[in-house]
Amino acid sequence: MGMREEATKRVAAFWGDRPHAACILTFGCQQNEADSEKLRGMAHEMGYTDTAEPGDADLILLNTCAIREHAEQKILSYLGRFKEYRQKNPALVIGVCGCMTAQEHRVKQLKERYPQVSFTLDPASLPDFPRVLEEVLMGEGRRFLRGDDAPEITEGLPISRVLTHRAWVSIMYGCNNFCSYCIVPYVRGRERSRASGEILAEVKDLIAGGCRDITLLGQNVNSYRGDCDFATLLERVAALDGDFLVRFMTSHPKDVPDSLIAVMAKYPDKIAPQFHLPLQSGSNEILKRMNRKYTVETYLATVEKLRAAIPDLVLSTDLIVGFPGETDADFAATLDIVKRVRFDMIYSFLYSPRKGTPAAVMEEQVSPDDQKTRMAGLLRVQDEIALSLGEQYVGRTVRVLVDAKGKDAGALSGRTAGGRLIHFSGEPSLIGQFVQVTVERAEPYALRGRIAELERNIHK
Ligand code: 5AD
Numbered sequence: 535m536g537m538r539e540e541a542t543k544r545v546a547a548f549w550g551d552r553p554h555a556a557c558i559l560t561f562g563c564q565q566n567e568a569d570s571e572k573l574r575g576m577a578h579e580m581g582y583t584d585t586a587e588p589g590d591a592d593l594i595l596l597n598t599c600a601i602r603e604h605a606e607q608k609i610l611s612y613l614g615r616f617k618e619y620r621q622k623n624p625a626l627v628i629g630v631c632g633c634m635t636a637q638e639h640r641v642k643q644l645k646e647r648y649p650q651v652s653f654t655l656d657p658a659s660l661p662d663f664p665r666v667l668e669e670v671l672m673g674e675g676r677r678f679l680r681g682d683d684a685p686e687i688t689e690g691l692p693i694s695r696v697l698t699h700r701a702w703v704s705i706m707y708g709c710n711n712f713c714s715y716c717i718v719p720y721v722r723g724r725e726r727s728r729a730s731g732e733i734l735a736e737v738k739d740l741i742a743g744g745c746r747d748i749t750l751l752g753q754n755v756n757s758y759r760g761d762c763d764f765a766t767l768l769e770r771v772a773a774l775d776g777d778f779l780v781r782f783m784t785s786h787p788k789d790v791p792d793s794l795i796a797v798m799a800k801y802p803d804k805i806a807p808q809f810h811l812p813l814q815s816g817s818n819e820i821l822k823r824m825n826r827k828y829t830v831e832t833y834l835a836t837v838e839k840l841r842a843a844i845p846d847l848v849l850s851t852d853l854i855v856g857f858p859g860e861t862d863a864d865f866a867a868t869l870d871i872v873k874r875v876r877f878d879m880i881y882s883f884l885y886s887p888r889k890g891t892p893a894a895v896m897e898e899q900v901s902p903d904d905q906k907t908r909m910a911g912l913l914r915v916q917d918e919i920a921l922s923l924g925e926q927y928v929g930r931t932v933r934v935l936v937d938a939k940g941k942d943a944g945a946l947s948g949r950t951a952g953g954r955l956i957h958f959s960g961e962p963s964l965i966g967q968f969v970q971v972t973v974e975r976a977e978p979y980a981l982r983g984r985i986a987e988l989e990r991n992i993h994k
């Protein structure tokens with residue numbers, strides 16, 4: 535038995551027959567959602583049940599994000615509120631894990647100013663969760679774990695997934711790109727890829743369990759270097775039997791190979807016609823300062839190739855507004871590209887300086903007022919584009935995987951193959967199934983429609 539299994543057993547024995555509940559709160563990206571499913575899996579093995587209410591928990595775990603200052607401030611304010619629970623229940627254990635805890639200055643702050651925090655666990659130390667928890671429960675004091683920059687991948691961690699019909703599968707961890715604004719390479723370490731056999735086995739299990747939609751996850755999937763490259767891995771997944779769609783994120787525009795586009799075109803029924811390609815800025819000068827290693831021209835050429843090869847491609851991007859040194863002309867160049875490309879979706883962020891990154895100490899930081907004015911202008915332009923792209927769907931019937939119940943009675947929502955959000959009415963028993971929906975109306979961020987026919991599930 536390994537260290538983790540032994541610690542798991544001892545924590546379970548510590549609780550014995552006494553009920554114990556864990557509240558795991560997740561902030562940030564899909565990678566964190568995927569990590570939380572592993573944390574939950576490990577918690578279940580230690581006998582914890584789930585609770586969504588931190589006030590009822592014996593263990594509160596915050597899986598944190600460090601991508602922008604706002605995310606970190608939100609987490610610190612949560613921790614402030616949890617102090618009260620700790621006073622009411624002195625046995626309550628509060629742990630903080632995820633990207634925030636891979637930064638020395640944050641760990642120092644938590645150590646000194648947040649005595650209610652019993653342990654921190656950086657992303658590299660995730661498999662050590664049972665051991666750290668055991669030490670804390672045994673009264674060995676507070677623990678602050680910081681792992682290696684390139685830890686070996688631990689396979690075989692239990693995963694307790696939130697959904698059965700939709701799943702994330704991590705194919706690689708870390709990032710080597712060091713974009714000048716980004717904290718990720720510092721908090722998630724160097725790129726490491728899982729072996730393709732491990733990934734395929736996990737995907738096969740998911741499909742056998744009724745999963746219909748699988749997202750292969752990595753900070754830059756095109757850097758996947760297991761025993762094959764990413765295009766080959768994607769093809770092996772797409773070639774598996776079953777009624778499912780595979781999608782992936784994120785791709786870096788510097789290296790979208792033709793072989794990947796060819797694989798997507800070859801499996802239109804299995805690989806979702808969706809591509810997330812973060813542009814960040816439409817100005818070559820800014821891209822250079824961001825250390826992005828591509829130009830607006832090469833980006834546009836990639837978009838053209840993708841659109842030529844994949845019908846109905848849903849294209850999305852990330853944009854940073856107000857990067858240091860961004861002039862009105864640079865921002866106008868971004869707007870220009872947004873209008874030319876006509877993205878289905880954009881995720882836009884106000885630039886946020888991250889301690890330890892090169893951009894944080896660049897001169898010419900853009901004032902918050904200018905940032906906000908530019909952001910408002912960008913959203914205005916994009917809302918109009920998104921609406922007019924959505925309107926092109928009106929009257930068409932599309933295949934939708936039903937995700938969830940909406941707020942009103944009988945309301946459902948789901949995603950098209952390309953990942954567009956769509957609302958319609960129907961029975962909650964359809965959740966997790968594919969249905970045909972006729973689009974009746976478009977809004978900037980969603981479509982609305984009605985069910986055209988029920989598909990019989992031929993594949994088990
Ligand atoms: N400030 C603002 N946005 C950022 N992103 C990454 N770092 C920062 C930062 N310091 C954005 C990028 C990235 C997305 C996940 O978050 O657009 O693609």
Ligand code: SF4
Binds near residue numbers: 713716
């Ligand atoms: Fe950050 Fe750039 Fe790596 Fe993406 S590719 S995680 S933006 S450093």
